[in-house]
Amino acid sequence: MQQLPALRRVFIHGAGRRGRDAWPLADAADGDFVSFEPTSSIQDQVSTLIDSYSGARVMLHAHSLGAVSAVLAAASGRLDVAGLVLVEPALYDIARGKDTIERHVGIVTEARGQAGVDNLRAFWGMFRPLMFGEAFDAELWDAEHAVAQRWAASNVPWGHGVRVGMITGIPTLVVTGGWNDEYELIARTLAESGAEHLVLDGATHRPQDLPGFASVVKEFERRLTG
Structure with a gap:
């Protein structure tokens, strides 16, 4: 064998x-x-x-x-x-076409649109609660700025x-x-x-x-x- x-x-x-x-x-x-x-x-x-x-x-x-x-x-x-x-x-x-999936795709697409016009703070305001379950916190913005930049530039998991x-x-x-x-x-x-x-x-x-x-x-x- x-x-x-x-x-x-x-x-x-x-x-x-x-x-x-x-x-x-x-x-x-x-x-x-x-x-x-x-x-x-x-x-x-x-x-x-x-x-x-x-x-x-x-x-x-x-x-x-x-x-x-x-x-x-x-x-x-x-x-x-x-x-x-x-x-x-x-x-x-x-799983495209399912409500939960399309909601996620829609929010991320809109958020990345904000990042694309140099409004990273608005991006993070939408993206943070979606991904981490916590609302944007202005007091943490300076500490989280670099993290937001990384997520705004990361690959999205659809369209491949x-x-x-x-x-x-x-x-x-x-x-x-x-x-x-x-x-x-x-x-x-x-x-x-x-x-x-x-x-x-x-x-x-x-x-x-x-x-x-x-x-x-x-x-x-x-x-x-x-």
């Missing part, structure tokens, strides 16, 4: 923390912790993944926005993908051509935090196409920060390898 190549775990960050910092409870020896350039486009990120891991058998772990690059790279046919672990995946393209059928045939585990209707809707849509969906309460958008996350992933891998 021909032996499969060793599994290489690749950890892909979202729009916030990068590299190792995005997966604080993962063992540093578990795999590769990707750190994309802050100004890289989604297509740049997809190309980086393909160029870096062609020829390897990979398990792609991706958080939030990172799921867009992960799914597009997996669907390219140029990677040997053993499975996907998608944590709160921001795959908005697969992601389709739910792209995961067909790829074992996929989706982990959400049970706190946000948008992510739960995306997860249910993926589950309808064969993904496993598990809710881990207690860390909102970052279930990978929970102690129980590692055992969930290990069990998923165990079922894949038998």
Whole structure:
């Protein structure tokens, strides 16, 4: 019997923390912790993944926005993908037309329009409550100005051509935090196409920060390898 190549775990960050910092409870020896350039486009990120891991058998772990690059790279046919672990995946393209998704897209689009005319404060006034659940606080504006600039320039998670059928045939585990209707809707849509969906309460958008996350992933891998 021909032996499969060793599994290489690749950890892909979202729009916030990068590299190792995005997966604080993962063992540093578990795999590769990707750190994309802050100004890289989604297509740049997809190309980086393909160029870096062609020829390897990979398990792609991706958080939030990172799921867009992960799914597009997996669907390219140029990677040997053993499975996907998608944590709160921001795959908005697969759920367009749904009320909760369109509301989010509309608010972000309007907010970024304000940033585009150099009204970063107005951008943050709309974006902060949407993403972090807290209203704009004028007393914190000086401290949060740089954060607002980064978010205003970040990639948006829609318009990249992601389709739910792209995961067909790829074992996929989706982990959400049970706190946000948008992510739960995306997860249910993926589950309808064969993904496993598990809710881990207690860390909102970052279930990978929970102690129980590692055992969930290990069990998923165990079922894949038998």
